[in-house]
Amino acid sequence: MSDPSPELFFETVWGYQRTAALKGALELDLFTAVGEGNATAAAAAARCGASTRGVRILCDHLTVLGFLVKDGDRYALTPDSAAFLDRRSPAYLGGTVEFTLSPALEEAFRDVAGAVRRGGTGAAAGGTVAPDHPIWVRFARAMMPMMRGPAEELVNLVPVDSPPPRRVLDIAAGHGLFGIAFARRYPRAEVTAVDWAGVLEVARDNAAALGVAERYRTIAGSAFDVEWGAGYDVALLTNFLHHFDPATCERMLGKVHRALAPGGRAVTLEFVPNADRVSPAPAAGFSLVMLCTTPAGDAYTFAELDGMLGRAGFTRNTLHPLAAAPQQAIVSLA
Amino acid sequence: MSDPSPELFFETVWGYQRTAALKGALELDLFTAVGEGNATAAAAAARCGASTRGVRILCDHLTVLGFLVKDGDRYALTPDSAAFLDRRSPAYLGGTVEFTLSPALEEAFRDVAGAVRRGGTGAAAGGTVAPDHPIWVRFARAMMPMMRGPAEELVNLVPVDSPPPRRVLDIAAGHGLFGIAFARRYPRAEVTAVDWAGVLEVARDNAAALGVAERYRTIAGSAFDVEWGAGYDVALLTNFLHHFDPATCERMLGKVHRALAPGGRAVTLEFVPNADRVSPAPAAGFSLVMLCTTPAGDAYTFAELDGMLGRAGFTRNTLHPLAAAPQQAIVSLA
Numbered sequence: 001m002s003d004p005s006p007e008l009f010f011e012t013v014w015g016y017q018r019t020a021a022l023k024g025a026l027e028l029d030l031f032t033a034v035g036e037g038n039a040t041a042a043a044a045a046a047r048c049g050a051s052t053r054g055v056r057i058l059c060d061h062l063t064v065l066g067f068l069v070k071d072g073d074r075y076a077l078t079p080d081s082a083a084f085l086d087r088r089s090p091a092y093l094g095g096t097v098e099f100t101l102s103p104a105l106e107e108a109f110r111d112v113a114g115a116v117r118r119g120g121t122g123a124a125a126g127g128t129v130a131p132d133h134p135i136w137v138r139f140a141r142a143m144m145p146m147m148r149g150p151a152e153e154l155v156n157l158v159p160v161d162s163p164p165p166r167r168v169l170d171i172a173a174g175h176g177l178f179g180i181a182f183a184r185r186y187p188r189a190e191v192t193a194v195d196w197a198g199v200l201e202v203a204r205d206n207a208a209a210l211g212v213a214e215r216y217r218t219i220a221g222s223a224f225d226v227e228w229g230a231g232y233d234v235a236l237l238t239n240f241l242h243h244f245d246p247a248t249c250e251r252m253l254g255k256v257h258r259a260l261a262p263g264g265r266a267v268t269l270e271f272v273p274n275a276d277r278v279s280p281a282p283a284a285g286f287s288l289v290m291l292c293t294t295p296a297g298d299a300y301t302f303a304e305l306d307g308m309l310g311r312a313g314f315t316r317n318t319l320h321p322l323a324a325a326p327q328q329a330i331v332s333l334a
Numbered sequence: 335m336s337d338p339s340p341e342l343f344f345e346t347v348w349g350y351q352r353t354a355a356l357k358g359a360l361e362l363d364l365f366t367a368v369g370e371g372n373a374t375a376a377a378a379a380a381r382c383g384a385s386t387r388g389v390r391i392l393c394d395h396l397t398v399l400g401f402l403v404k405d406g407d408r409y410a411l412t413p414d415s416a417a418f419l420d421r422r423s424p425a426y427l428g429g430t431v432e433f434t435l436s437p438a439l440e441e442a443f444r445d446v447a448g449a450v451r452r453g454g455t456g457a458a459a460g461g462t463v464a465p466d467h468p469i470w471v472r473f474a475r476a477m478m479p480m481m482r483g484p485a486e487e488l489v490n491l492v493p494v495d496s497p498p499p500r501r502v503l504d505i506a507a508g509h510g511l512f513g514i515a516f517a518r519r520y521p522r523a524e525v526t527a528v529d530w531a532g533v534l535e536v537a538r539d540n541a542a543a544l545g546v547a548e549r550y551r552t553i554a555g556s557a558f559d560v561e562w563g564a565g566y567d568v569a570l571l572t573n574f575l576h577h578f579d580p581a582t583c584e585r586m587l588g589k590v591h592r593a594l595a596p597g598g599r600a601v602t603l604e605f606v607p608n609a610d611r612v613s614p615a616p617a618a619g620f621s622l623v624m625l626c627t628t629p630a631g632d633a634y635t636f637a638e639l640d641g642m643l644g645r646a647g648f649t650r651n652t653l654h655p656l657a658a659a660p661q662q663a664i665v666s667l668a
Contacts, residue, residue: 004417006427008400012356013434015349017443021622022346024446051453054625056611057632058450061622063612066342070612083338093340100347109351112358116392119385277390278397278404288355288395291388298391 021061023101026085026094030058031067031077035086039074092145099142104128104135108292120295128293129243131222132196136174140195140202144175149324151181154267157320157331158182158234162263165189165233169259171223171252172240176203176216178269179236183212190215192232194223224252231261238269239327242286245296246308253312260334266314268330271299282326305330355395357435360419360428364392365401365411369420373408426479433476438462438469442626454629462627463577465556466530470508474529474536478509483658485515488601491654491665492516492568496597499523499567503593505557505586506574510537510550512603513570517546524549526566528557558586565595572603573661576620579630580642587646594668600648602664605633616660639664 025031033047041056048055059075062068067085068075077086084093099105107123108115114122121127128135158165164186170179173193180203183191191212193203197220207216219226223240235256241249256266273284283299290297300308302319309317314332321328359365367381375390382389393409396402401419402409411420418427433439441457442449448456455461462469492499498520504513507527514537517525525546527537531554541550553560557574569590575583590600607618617633624631634642636653643651648666655662 004414004425006414006418008414009356009418009427010434012352012399012401013431015351015353016435016440017349017622018346019349020443020446022343024450027447028450048450050447050451053453054450057621057625058446060607060611061619064615064619065346067346070610080338080340080342084340084343091338093343097347100344101350106350109354112354112392113361113384116358116362116382116388117384119387273394276404277394281398285395285398287391288351291391 018065019101021058021065022067023097025058025062025067026097028055028058029087030055030062031081031085031094032087034059034068034075035077035082035088039076041073041075044075096142096146099135099138102135102138102142104133105289105293112288112292115292120291121293123293126295129295129297132198134198136196137198137202140175140199144177144206146325147175147177150269150322150327151177153320153322153324154178154236154238154269154329155181155185157267157329158265167232167234167261168192169228169232169235169256170194170203171228171235171237171256173203173218173236174199174239176206178238179203180207180210180212180216182234182236183207183215184210189233190217192228193218194221194226194228196220224248224255228259230259232259233261233264235260235264235266236269237266241268241270241305241308242290242299243294243297245298246300246304248296249300250308250312253308253314257313257334262334264334266309266330266332266334268305268309268332269325269327270305270330271326272302272305272319272328272330273299275301275303277301280326283328286326302328302330352399353435355392355399356401357431359392359396359401360431362389362392363421364389364396365415365419365428366421368393368402368409369411369416369422373410375407375409378409430476430480433469433473436469436472436476438467439623439627446622446626449626454625455627457627460629463629463631466532468532470530471532471536474509474533478511478540480659481509481511484603484656484661485511487656487658488512488570488572488603488663489515489519491601491663492599501566501568501595502526503562503566503569503590504528505562505569505571505590507537507552507570508533508573510540512572513537514541514544514546514550516568516570517541517549518544523567524551526562527552528555528560528562530554558582558589562593564593566593567595567598569594569598569600570603571600575602575604575639575642576624576633577628577631579632580634580638582630583634584642584646587642587648591647591668596668598668600643600664600666600668602639602643602666603659603661604639604664605660606636606639606653606662606664607633609635609637611635614660617662620660636662636664 038044045052045055179191200218271283271286287299362382372378379386379389513525534552605617605620621633
């Protein structure tokens, strides 16, 4: 047996510095500068309006972290950085830090011990589930590039051997891409999107940009309070349940069940850890985000979700891993 | 060739949350609680004065990160966590976060882009090299457990075939462990420790605790300004040069050279990257810490250090990797 090592400890302790280095590089648009061929520290510094010494040190650090490669005194992007961190790439993900490193999230993680003592967020008024919390406009704008793949996958999960869906309810629609994906696949489908008013502006912009504006209507307000009617063929409940305790989730699922037509389907997108709650890593680790940012949210196992859905009236809940997201989808029959 | 992956990007983005989770666990003394046998979330929560829900979520997160193992609903420490994160262990390292996650360091990393633009810290008055900066008392107290091994290694690097050293100068002594190790090895050696007054209190406490108080004298002030006399057999310059630009380093090395007796030796401890400046990772990555916390500090290659030492009058500079630290030692003949 090898001697104990403090390596994981120090690697984790210095994690915040790696995050900060990456954030700094994105703010300077350094990956784009290098991608454009500004290969030396001096050239990239001129392009970014920064000091050569600073760019040299940051580029060396990014090389150590694996974001750049270095040959002599010349830097180049890795294939991953070229795909996701060069602003000119269609798959650019740098904008996601507007959400993932937003002040509200960073603030929530300043005092993890406090959240553990309390059993929930220390942020005022319900944390990120407070009415009209500005983080959801950020989320809608910043995380959109992550959602195109999963949105397509969700559409594929709803069977088309039945008549195609005509009425789609998109609850906490955010960027709107999930509902919009249904509208694009089914030319006669009409989408009703529910979210805070500021968020719906983003969703409506996206619906217009993607050519489905005339079949896209919105209801502003809390999903728990608004009247959204009934007779829907599909209800989308994406990245929503994890913000709430099980009783609140069940209340929402009951409302969703009542909104669906007979034979209608709910599609739930969630971080679903295995029964051990410590795998797979992205889903299991997500629970701490809910502890720190909400009063009572969690990442629920499939058994827990299946129980909530069943008590709300759903039958035949099936779990589907997605290729393009750490979340999984649950398709439920009303 | 595989498709590009955003995995490294997101892993790095979420680094601050991993740091925060670990910091929270140390503040709660959760590792000690689990190490004592409080194996369930409820038992550990009672021990830590925290909520069961919060402890369950944090313990699951720490299991995902590799600090705990989980079997059913019972948690246990990994061998590494037992050795370094349980407060009852003699090798406990949890206290190092008082330095590594100190407000001054965290603050310095809030705006990496600004440091890159400027080419140095944005902190007032010289950053961490400002006179009497309180971070050095923190460093002396918090990082001591990391320094015992390297201090022993440094003593071993000074040959004993010459007459044993009688006068040892410990520049920027910090916790004092390097000089103290010489005093303990050589019963007739006297140590002169130089540092800010507040830091020297820590060093003197350690000298007393380790039984060498009567051979330990101190000079408070800046190493650049104080009169430390001449005729030393050994001068220790540990974790010092990287805070300054090369010209300032050379000025200090000249002063050190003049302090040494003929045949005396300087022992320099530094993060020394290879000539490529991107390996090995701990030494190369350290440069960014200097960019963000000092006006002009850096991690110097051996060729650079050898040049500075040579111009200051030293001959035969030899580089020695250490087993117990990411730094390397350079032994130089006066």
